[in-house]
Amino acid sequence: MTDSTSPENQRRYPRQELIHDATVTGDRIGEQPCQIRDYCPGGMFLAWRHGGGAPPPLARGDRVKVTFGVRLKERGERSQEVTGTVAWTFDHGFGIAFEQLDSDTARILSKLAEATRRRKEQLRKTAPPPAEAGALWQKLRTLLDQHLRLILADLLRQVDEQLFQDAAKATSNAEQADFFAAIKAIKREREAITRRVEEQLHERLEGLQGGQGSGPRQEAGGNGLSLVDEQEFETFLALSSTIARLEQQYKKELFCIEQRLSRLSGGEVDPEDNPFGVAALLKSIARGFLPLALGKAPTMSLIHSIEATAAPSLGHLYREANELLAGAGVLPDLDYDRHQEALRRQYLERRKSASRSPAGPAPREEDLIPSGTVPPEAEPGAVSSGPGGMAAGHPHPATGPPPPGVPHGPAGAAPSGARQPAAGEQQVPAASPSAGPASPSGAVP
Template identity: 30%
Template sequence: MVDINTGSPDTESEHRRDRRFQVSQAAIITQPGHIEIACEIRDFCLGGLFLKFTNPEAAIASLAKRADAAVEIVFTPASSDTTQTFRIPAQLKRLSPLGIGVSFSKHPVDALRALQKLRMARHRQRLADLPESGAHPQLRDASTTLLSETLLQVHDQMMRVLGDKLSAAAIQASGITEHSGLLSAVQEFNKHAAAVQGRFVQQILDALKHARPVQTQATRDTSDGGLALVDELDFEDWLSTSSEAHKLEEQFREQLIDIEPRIGQLFGFSCDQSNNPFGPAVIGHAYRSALEDVPVIARARQIAYATLRDVLADQLAPLYAELLA
């Protein structure tokens, strides 16, 4: 593989941590003064794309000496309801015999949303092609995969903006203790990101499999099998999470009313907003639980919960649309 990357190691490491999602979408690479290069978007993450060449020999000859060149990736989604064409500013990074990786010059929210919708449409088409007798377990598997991939994207997207939000809040902090705590939280969230993401996603998938429910109430289990109220600090933390979840439940009220009986029937349990693994309450409280071992101040956790809500407001819409299709 020919590496034409001369970017910063930190940026590259950050990009490689993002989960990559497979897709198939025709595109072209354009740059003023150079011929257009036909290719196919084969996977994407929040940091960039991998493009497979239609004509590798010609593409490599054209790109080999354009290290770190600024280009545009142009595509029109094949299954889009409109004929919108996306033009993504990007930088050439890793050239291989079959294709090239590019990093985004700025985060292309709408283009990534279009690629995610395309992936979901492909999932639905594969299910539609199955014989009716085999569709039920396949639908469970597909729904589980969509949920898992959505949660991974949610956390990746959160980590891209959370540091800036914490730093901005530190500037407005009421005192030196809060200021220092918020700046320290930036490092702690980055340090624990992989572990938090793993716990966050696994808790929700366990709830979906009935292995272990996510605690969405302001109580905790006791040694004798009963329930007890959580302490004051834990209650404030629970309240912050519940407040953000409630905002999302209001935003997606109609979709959740339709989704809950479908999920209950598909996965075999009585599904409501308190135990719906696809719902804001379970997702929010699973994230709260995943943060328990991260040593950050309460204000930093509140900012994280609000950031999660903002990201979910964007990511849940296509997930719910697919579940209701």
């Protein structure tokens, strides 16, 4: 099989951006939600849709199947599959090399990439004028800095107290020494910690302002992890449950922020790149402490302190950010509950359509629903949507659970067109409410 990840093949196969929801199935991971980010004739890059949690245990060399939905003019919804071998992995996603890309699948991927380009162009056309947008970005940066400094000041005070308490309860001299060493290191590095956290979030904010939100990340991946990488992974693993809880707690506020930032930036905002997002904020804070190499027990004390200080503070930040953007005319009528009702109706319609549309032959070019229609977010006061005409951060109705209030059907039965898990295979988890741009319809817009 050709190595599509080599520099030679990366030059031979220019990558095309493609934002579309999918699932990936493998022997070691079961079936997991993901999102296609780009592709070329040799392979594709996909991002996990696991919220802030730890990534599934995928490894280089694993054979996987990627499944995504396509909506046809006459036959309703159908699934398309492509198989490949994992070429590299990292925290946010993975790349695969195709085993074989047939002409029908290649044509569909090309149409979906064209739809992504048209969507981004429509978002750019509806974004505020550059001067107005620039002033808003500066206000957002000031707001973020103000709240971040308050959060960090509270955190540094809280973690200092927590480490002293844990040192007093230590069961050995060595453990107590670790806690006291962590206290000294944090006091010594207070300014450096704050600077590192601010730099990471400023970089994300500048990336959004420059329209670089959802592109593939150029992060190291491969077979091995350095010592720092292992420590970072363990820290994020411990932090993942905190992130998941806070994303659920603030799902309405996060939905509105992501939609408004998408409109302001003229592109689709990835929650991992959203500096106001729970995952980005908490991971940036945790990374600020990583160079101190605190050790396992002090790191757990830090995680508890992050949750204790961030949970009450994020609500104030999100309220002020949404008020700032809505007051400036960026989707002022955005309504989360109205979006959920629209999601429920679309889900029921697609279930009905899928039950009437048995699998047929491969789609022809003229069967694919054409690109270029104006998405809902282009209409004043409408609910902004991600790829495929539905809001970012919500599960694909064909690959995730139905919205609240939608019946699941008979016990043990999958919705029409959905795949039943094999014995021993895990069920598809729900996508996080802030898990990124979604294309739940599976349509070629």
